[in-house]
Amino acid sequence: MTRPPLVDRLRASAPQISVGVLTADWLTLGAQLELMERAGVELLHFDVMDGAFCPMLTLGAPVVAGFKTRLLKDVHLMIEDPLSKLDGFVAAGADIITVHVESTRHVHRVLQALGKMINANDPNRGIVRGIALNPGTPLEAIEPLAGEFEMVLLLAVNPGWGGQKFIASTCERVKRVREIVRDTALICVDGGVTQDNIANVARLGADIIVTGSAVFDGKAPFENAQHMMHALR
Template sequence: MDSLPKGIKGIIGPSILSADLSKLTDESRRLLDAGADYLHLDVMDGHFVPNLTIGHPVIKCLRKNIPKVYFDAHMMVAKPEQWIEEMAGAGVNQYTFHIESTTKESMPEIIRKIKEADMKVGLGIKPKTDISVVEEYINDIDVVLIMTVEPGFGGQKFMGDMMEKIRWLRKTYPQLLHIEVDGGVSTKTIDDCAQAGANMIVSGSALIDSKQPDKDIEQMRNLIDENLKSKKLHLQITNNEHCSH
């Protein structure tokens, strides 16, 4: 899959943060063969978060080896505007940056540049950030990413109290197709995400370390789809241009 579905449905994206980065292609293929829908690529600059991971040169190499998979670059960086062209050139499909990493005055230009680079716009918020900050951008973005851990490190404990943000988003903005959740998500916590209305699921160490990632991915996706169906959200299609480009 090199694009997001037009309807609301469960999609599972392993985070490569916990993977053996010296075997990134092999690890990615292993999880894709197990049924993963996309790859969540954690980019950290050591400034916005106190950790340092991969950048666009590594992603470009990964793209050469895996040409037709949806790449979601989670930009945990202090200057998100700095890397837009590089990430687009590396083959990124979705550029997800944090609202806390920039100023309100810079937001429109960053969103515009991401769209002009032919990438989808993801907007992430940290656990302590009020969900209402996304309201004025909701019609200009494609995905809202709800962090259920503090960004910067893998293997943290899932923050269940963040589910209220997801419930509020689903209820308030039914036109928003993709609500992504990232941090401590596993087969043990997926039900909370599903019931809240999340559909785009990032799972890191739980899938990387799993002895049966295919069954875990299937279980996660089925729980999401069952809950979306019960809410009649799986039939929802939007005609908004920003969700179909």
């Protein structure tokens, strides 16, 4: 399958942050999204949880669709049975859709179906297919899926809630997954990323680093985003 052009765009801007929207002030959401654009952020991260795959229940496709922004929509599906939900998130404008290897018996089928779908924002952009692994899932789980994903997301916390500390063993997992995928896929790290450790995470070789409350702390989201971006450089 032809690699989506969006992959090359993301690789060219790597390392980059993907800012989680759950911790934003939704009463001033439009203004906060404008601040992210001014800070040079390219990606908004949507943590979609169904209360079944992980404890929390967060948001669905209608909320993703409601975000009117020029930023790329990075949708992380922490849900059971993702195959039946793909159409809704594609229609909502997702540019990246990540599914968990643990979420279904037939994750290969999910990735294949996603590979046939068309980006609702720009058909020429393509949709980046991500495969995610929980901290306790062996990295070898992605090997049979080679050629069916463009990004590997490693969770550095257990899925379900924010504010957890970065699991130290993630560092070695990032190095190992880089050896597995070589240059065939982007690497994303999600969970426990702060202003203090983001530079170290980037040095491990992550292309995309998800961060939420470290940016949207209710005080200085623009300055926080800039600080995180500068730390990557």
